[in-house]
Amino acid sequence: MAEKEHAAAAALRYSVREGSPARMALAGRMDAYSVGPVWTSVLEAAARAAGTGELVVDLSDVTYCDGSGAALLYSLEQSAAQRGGALRMNGVTEAVEGHLKPYREAEGVVSARPPQDQPWSRRLRDGVSTVGQEIFSQIAFIGEYGSALVGAVRHPRRVRWGDTLRVAEAAGFQALPIVSLIAFLLGVILAFQSAIAMRQFGAEIFVADLVAISLLRELGPLMMAILLAGRSGAAFAAEIGTMKVNEEVNALTTMGLDPVRFLVVPKILAGVFVAPLLTLYANLIGLLGAALVMRGFGIPMVAFFNQVSDAVDLTDLTSGLFKAAVFGLLVASVGCLRGLQTGTGAAAVGRSTTSAVVSAIILIVIADGLFAVLFYQLEI
Amino acid sequence: MVDLNRAGADGMDDDEAVIRVEDLTMGFGSMVIMENLNFSVRAGEIFVILGGSGSGKSTLLKHMIGLYSPIAGRILIGEADMARAEGAEREDILRQVGVTYQMGALFGSMSLMENVRLPLEVHTDLPLEAMNRIARAKLQLVGLAEYGDFMPSEISGGMQKRAAIARAMALDPKVLFLDEPSAGLDPITSADLDQLIRRLASTLGMTLVVVTHELASIFAIADRVIMLDKETRSIIAEGDPRVLRETNDHPWVRRFLRRSETEDQSA
Numbered sequence: 001m002a003e004k005e006h007a008a009a010a011a012l013r014y015s016v017r018e019g020s021p022a023r024m025a026l027a028g029r030m031d032a033y034s035v036g037p038v039w040t041s042v043l044e045a046a047a048r049a050a051g052t053g054e055l056v057v058d059l060s061d062v063t064y065c066d067g068s069g070a071a072l073l074y075s076l077e078q079s080a081a082q083r084g085g086a087l088r089m090n091g092v093t094e095a096v097e098g099h100l101k102p103y104r105e106a107e108g109v110v111s112a113r114p115p116q117d118q119p120w121s122r123r124l125r126d127g128v129s130t131v132g133q134e135i136f137s138q139i140a141f142i143g144e145y146g147s148a149l150v151g152a153v154r155h156p157r158r159v160r161w162g163d164t165l166r167v168a169e170a171a172g173f174q175a176l177p178i179v180s181l182i183a184f185l186l187g188v189i190l191a192f193q194s195a196i197a198m199r200q201f202g203a204e205i206f207v208a209d210l211v212a213i214s215l216l217r218e219l220g221p222l223m224m225a226i227l228l229a230g231r232s233g234a235a236f237a238a239e240i241g242t243m244k245v246n247e248e249v250n251a252l253t254t255m256g257l258d259p260v261r262f263l264v265v266p267k268i269l270a271g272v273f274v275a276p277l278l279t280l281y282a283n284l285i286g287l288l289g290a291a292l293v294m295r296g297f298g299i300p301m302v303a304f305f306n307q308v309s310d311a312v313d314l315t316d317l318t319s320g321l322f323k324a325a326v327f328g329l330l331v332a333s334v335g336c337l338r339g340l341q342t343g344t345g346a347a348a349v350g351r352s353t354t355s356a357v358v359s360a361i362i363l364i365v366i367a368d369g370l371f372a373v374l375f376y377q378l379e380i
Numbered sequence: 381m382v383d384l385n386r387a388g389a390d391g392m393d394d395d396e397a398v399i400r401v402e403d404l405t406m407g408f409g410s411m412v413i414m415e416n417l418n419f420s421v422r423a424g425e426i427f428v429i430l431g432g433s434g435s436g437k438s439t440l441l442k443h444m445i446g447l448y449s450p451i452a453g454r455i456l457i458g459e460a461d462m463a464r465a466e467g468a469e470r471e472d473i474l475r476q477v478g479v480t481y482q483m484g485a486l487f488g489s490m491s492l493m494e495n496v497r498l499p500l501e502v503h504t505d506l507p508l509e510a511m512n513r514i515a516r517a518k519l520q521l522v523g524l525a526e527y528g529d530f531m532p533s534e535i536s537g538g539m540q541k542r543a544a545i546a547r548a549m550a551l552d553p554k555v556l557f558l559d560e561p562s563a564g565l566d567p568i569t570s571a572d573l574d575q576l577i578r579r580l581a582s583t584l585g586m587t588l589v590v591v592t593h594e595l596a597s598i599f600a601i602a603d604r605v606i607m608l609d610k611e612t613r614s615i616i617a618e619g620d621p622r623v624l625r626e627t628n629d630h631p632w633v634r635r636f637l638r639r640s641e642t643e644d645q646s647a
Contacts, residue, residue, distance in 0.1 A: 032514075032551050033475075036505030066552035067584075068506070071514045098583040103513065106520035111529050344533040345488030 012038055016045045021054035021088070024076075027061035030069025039072060043079055052084045060091035070099035141260075141337050148260045149268065163266040164273075171232035172274030176281070178231070182223060183282035187289030190214060195297050204297050208307035211290040216316045220283045221275075222368060225327030228275055229360035233335035236267050237356035240339025241349040249340070264336040268329060275328025276321040283320070319380050323371050330363045398423045398555055398587050399444065404453035406436070406443050412451065413439055415613045419606050421555075426581050426588045426601050428621070430636065431608035437591045438482070440608065441559055444589065445479050446470065457555070475503060478548030482560045484540035486532040492519060492543045493528035499550040518546040522576060538569035542576065549580070555587045556580065562594045574600040595639055607633055 012034040017023045024046055028034065035042075046055055057076060059065070065073075073089065073096070080087035092100075118126075152159045190211045198204050240263055243249050252259045291304045338356035342348045397420035404417040413436040421427045431437045442448045444455055446462045455462040457473045465473055486495050496515040500506055506514070519525045522542040524535075532540055541561055548556055561577065562570035574597050580586045592598060598605065598621050605624070607617040609632065617624050617633045625637040 032500060032504045032506065036507075036510070039507055039510050067517060067549070068500075068504075068510075068514055068552060071510055071517065074517075075510065075513065095585060101583075102517040102520040106516045106525045109516075109520065109525040112526040113529055345531075347489040348533075 014038065014042055014045065016049045018049045021056050022049040023056045023058065024049065025058040025061065028063060030062055030065040030072065032068035035068055035072045042072060043075060046076055047079060047083060050080065050083070050085050054086045054088065055080055056088050056090060058090045059096065062091070065096045065099065067099045070096060070103060074100055074103035137341065138337065141340070144260050145264050145268065145333065148258065148265050151261065152265050152269070159269065160262065160266050164269045167267050167270035168274050170235070171228065171270055172278060175227065175231055175278060179224065179227060179278055179282050180285050182227060183285040184289040186219060186223060187211060187215065187286030188293050191290035191293035195293065199297070204294065204299055205303065205307055207290070207294055208304050209311035212287060212308040212312045213316060215283050215286045216312055216320045218320070220279045220286060221320045221324040221327060222364065224275060224279045224282050224324060225331060225364045226361060228271070228278070228328060229331045229357050229364065232271065233331040233356050233360045234353045236332060236335030237339040237352045238349055240336055241342035241352040244340065244342040245344060245349060259340065267336055268332045271328040271332025272325050275324040275331070279321055279324035315380055319375060323368070326367060327364050330367060331360045334359045334363060396423055397421060398458065399589070400456040401444070402454045402456065404443065404455060405451045406439060406448065407451055412613060414608060417453070417615060419615065419618060421587060421589055423587055424581060424585050425603040426577065426590060428598055428602040428605040429589065429591045429608065430593060430598065430605050432593070432610060435608040435610040437608060438559055441557055441589065441591050445477060445557055446474070475551060476553050477555045477557060478551070478553035479557045480541065480544040480548045480559065480561065482563060484532070484544040486540055486544055486547070488532050491529050491531055492524060495532070495543065496547045496550050499547065503551060515550065518549050519543070521549070522546045538565045538573065541565070541573065545576070555589065558588060558590045560592055561590065562592060562597045567596070570594060570597060571600070577601050595637070607636065
């Protein structure tokens with residue numbers, strides 16, 4: 001009869017003796033750390049030695065056995081039953097029996113969740129219903145906050161101006177460093193890239209026209225809106241989402257305060273207010289960056305800014321600022337909406353934040369496209 | 381390796397202390413909460429830390445599990461000083477203790493099964509099948525085997541606390557720390573949880589350190605209690621709560637354990 005002794009790095013050893021009945025002796029500690037390395041080999045050795053016959057497992061040399069050790073014993077039991085064999089354990093203490101009990105009890109327990117396997121028609125119906133509910137909740141939110149905004153215009157004293165200023169400071173003033181960096185680099189890159197091409201025709205001075213019109217009408221508002229979405233839209237969603245998870249939104253409702261008026265209106269007003277200001281600031285910094293580059297190409301700053309003032313008029317500036325205000329409205333609204341739609345748990349806040357940024361960027365791009373068509377039609 | 385295997389399940393000396401707190405002074409910065417605490421927790425017992433709100437019960441628990449460092453003194457888990465253990469020694473101690481927090485602290489993005497399996501995945505070489513089997517048995521132990529594929533947000537607060545206990549037991553710790561296990565639960569759920577705690581100690585030989593101020597739970601589960609006092613920043617009573625209720629002279633202890641409205645009624 002072949003007898004093999006195995007010693008794992010952990011202190012669980014086993015030996016197997018073939019025969020009728022086959023015998024397996026376990027010795028040492030049986031815990032989560034010691035059974036792992038020998039788990040597969042113990043089960044395989046037991047199957048090889050016993051086949052469909054009886055297996056006697058001797059535990060008399062086991063010095064310690066906890067729940068994980070019992071898991072191995074239970075797996076031996078199960079594996080023997082699957083082979084059509086039998087298993088008998090010698091030296092089982094009361095404590096080991098106690099650890100084995102939950103394994104035996106858990107056998108055959110079925111999930112309390114209703115079966116998920118539904119016909120395609122049911123899944124389609126559920127899918128359509130979910131999309132419908134989503135659209136309904138967005139329309140309801142737009143109606144709710146539209147009415148809150150009208151209320152704010154009709155009764156300005158009811159607006160929480162303190163909160164509005166606090167949000168405006170966080171979304172606007174505190175964003176100046178990043179806005180400065182991005183706008184400056186945008187101006188530098190635009191000027192540099194176009195100057196290289198224009199130089200071939202001796203038309204470097206027209207770089208001022210190109211940069212000014214692009215920044216004021218298009219890139220200034222667009223870049224600021226994307227920055228606002230990443231910085232403040234995400235913050236609005238996370239703040240309101242966390243309040244939702246902590247039931248603070250419910251607390252507002254039960255205190256008779258409308259969460260939309262209390263939480264959303266200040267953020268939307270702040271968004272609409274700071275977006276044009278940030279855009280104006282970004283335009284100036286961008287033009288400054290471009291002017292510095294052009295100085296390197298031999299065009300004095302005075303000449304550059306003279307050219308800028310000839311190239312653009314007030315309509316270019318105001319149309320860009322108007323777009324920025326609309327983008328600010330979209331970013332703040334979608335950030336607040338996603339925050340209010342937050343489910344439960346920390347992961348839900350993360351999902352809301354991601355969704356707020358992605359939705360805001362999509363809406364900004366769509367709105368920008370619509371503005372392009374509208375301004376063309378209106379010849380602005 | 382630090383070895384706490386002295387619990388009843390091993391048939392070793394039950395009277396031996398698994399945790400010894402010696403001259404512990406704790407606090408935050410210059411604010412001292414408790415001074416010169418001395419007590420020990422015996423293997424296999426349910427040891428309850430009592431005290432009024434703000435007396436430092438949970439802070440003491442967090443010191444015992446090594447989340448906070450004491451201002452002075454030692455917390456010996458087995459033979460190792462939890463306050464000063466580092467690296468591998470600290471990991472050894474932490475593997476032998478399980479902790480559940482006041483709010484359950486289950487990971488919301490994982491199912492109950494995945495929550496319970498996580499410590500096994502991190503610390504052992506067990507194959508997936510074995511980890512699933514163990515996780516399922518732990519959930520069965522707390523009566524949640526059929527909820528393994530549920531997310532924490534889909535189950536009640538009481539179930540979350542039981543699932544948190546299952547996760548804390550994944551590696552079969554020798555000592556289980558429970559912070560306010562029955563807080564916010566209805567009396568029936570709370571009584572079920574007390575029963576579970578008793579069962580863990582009696583059938584699995586686990587040592588439990590419980591922070592609570594639920595009077596019904598204290599008498600249902602505690603073998604021994606210590607009572608912390610915010611005013612004197614010390615332990616004002618130690619022993620069997622049933623005996624303390626009848627014999628202790630300290631008015632606050634009597635009032636606490638009898639739930640009297642005034643000092644006169646309890647005296």
